[in-house]
Every structure is written in structure tokens, then in C-alpha cells.
Amino acid sequence: MADLLSDEEIAERIPDGWEREDDEIVRTFEFDEYLDASGFLSAAAGVAEDAFHHPEMTITWGEVEVRLTTHDAGGITENDTDMAERLNGIYE
Numbered sequence: 001m002a003d004l005l006s007d008e009e010i011a012e013r014i015p016d017g018w019e020r021e022d023d024e025i026v027r028t029f030e031f032d033e034y035l036d037a038s039g040f041l042s043a044a045a046g047v048a049e050d051a052f053h054h055p056e057m058t059i060t061w062g063e064v065e066v067r068l069t070t071h072d073a074g075g076i077t078e079n080d081t082d083m084a085e086r087l088n089g090i091y092e
């Protein structure tokens with residue numbers, strides 16, 4: 001199981017566009033079309049399943065909010081920062 005990251009490690013590793021909120025890292029991805037948002041959500045689910053590390057994702061008009069934390073560890077680990085990087089990669 002991945003170890004919890006320190007506050008300093010989180011600050012160093014948090015990818016562009018993401019913010020820390022207590023024991024989670026969060027990013028809201030924006031889209032012009034609802035179906036673009038749903039396509040991103042579906043692709044993100046595939047990446048999550050591939051990594052077996054699952055974010056909380058909420059889709060609304062033109063946005064997908066993604067929240068990452070490692071439940072098994074009770075906080076933020078490299079699994080979260082790595083997943084955040086991967087999700088940035090399918091967005092840009």
C-alpha cells in the first residue's frame with residue numbers, strides 16, 4: 001500500500017490545475033459540450049480502472065469535478081498525484 005505523502009511532498013508533486021482540499025486533491029475540468037464532459041469522464045474511468053485507483057467524479061453542464069484520495073491509506077499518496085497527472089494527460 002502507498003504511504004501518505006507529507007504536506008511538503010504534496011506541494012511538490014501536485015500537478016498543474018489541481019488543488020489540495022484536506023485529504024483530497026481536486027480539479028474541475030471544463031468542456032464546451034456536455035457530451036465532451038461525458039466522454040472525458042468515461043476515458044477517466046478507464047484510466048482509473050487500469051490503475052485500479054478510483055476517483056470521485058461529478059459531471060454537470062460543461063464540467064467534471066474529480067476528487068482523488070487513497071482510501072486505504074486515509075489520505076493523499078503518490079497513487080493520487082500519479083492519477084492526477086494521467087487525467088491531465090487525457091484532458092490536454
Ligand SMILES: C[C@H](O)[C@H](O)[C@H]1CNC2=NC(N)=NC(=O)C2=N1
Pocket residue numbers: 052053054055068069070071072073
Ligand atoms: C481494496 C481497495 O478498495 C483497492 O485496493 C483499491 C480500489 N480503488 C481505490 N481507489 C482509491 N481512490 N483509493 C483506494 O484506496 C482504492 N483501493
